[in-house]
Amino acid sequence: MNQRYSRQTILPEVGTAGQARLRDARVLVVGAGGLGCAVLQYLGAAGVGRLVIVDHDRVEESNLHRQPVYRLSDVGLLKAEAIRAALLESNPEVQIEAVSERLTPANAASLVATADLIVDAADSFAVTYVLSDECHRVTKGLVSASVLGLTGYVGGFCGGVPSYRAVFPDIPRQAGSCAQSGVLGTAVGVIGTLQAHMVLAILLDLQPTVLGQLVTVDFRTLRFGGFSFAAAPEPSGAVIPFISAAQVDRADIVIDLRSLIEAPVSPFAAALRLDVDDLLGAQPRFPREHRIVLCCRTGVRAWRAARALQSQGHQNVALVAIGD
DSSP states (O other), X not given: OXXXXXXXXXXXXXXXXXXXXXXXXXXXXXXXXXXXXXXXXHHHHHTOSEEEEEOOXXXXXXXXXXXXXXXXXXXXXXHHHHHHHHHHHHOTTSEEEEEOSOOOTTTHHHHHTTOSEEEEOSOOHHHHHHHHHHHHHHTOEEEEEEEEBTEEEEEEEXXXXXXXXXXXXXXXXXXXXXXXXXXXXXXXXXXXHHHHHHHHHHHTTOSSOSTTEEEEEETTTTEEEEEEOTTOOOOOSOXXXXXXXXXXXXXXXXXXXXXXXXXXXXXXXXXXXXXXXHHTTOOOOSOTXXXXXXXXXXXXHHHHHHHHHHHTTOOOEEEEEOOO
């Protein structure tokens, strides 16, 4: 047995059989930021045989305090490529593919199909719901995590247990970001390491399974919490899906919720330019036979608008998270 893994194979929960399971595993990691750095470093070091990294972003100097795999010399490089190079220097035995593009509803199915287990380290509500919907559809496990400020969580969804939608049927009214709300690098590192540990536990088939479990951490008080959601029902009624811009049909009514200052030009030439408040409490004014597609940067405003339209009787709605 390779001495590289000797300290983990000595564990009865791992052994040579467990190490072989890790070697044969295929894991898709979406996001190579703060969470993804911790996840990828530990999965690569543990000998997970094939890693596919999906991230469209480039390294910025503001990333370095919580993404220590990157160096100052990496600033400006594509994250997926930079972290692939770093991981291969540490463990050349692992096969690593870098996909330098944004995960979208258009490519989610093909990317999920490449892996046995999916890791959501993107810290994006739109990405999380897209991945959960696809993982639930094909019965593959999804390990999702998020950190904001001094709180964070990690959970094991789908793969035979309830989906992310079953636990979080609604997006919060307001969603912050690291740039807006701030975050400690250590908090991201702890949650990312917990996420990697949950992945290894699933790949090694440790019992009882961590799927169906959610762990929370309050980094201000250093208190851990969590709960089992193994019996949570899937949401009833019409699901609000995220779709890609290419999936918007000519017959759809498209509403771009971004202001003209935020986005002077919409990718949809015929889009109506309205604010969320224009739809909240308004009387129905759109024909019911058409699908309504709501667009914003992250999907949060679009979700609120979709809920408002549903309350007015419009059940055929979809969301587009346009991104930056």
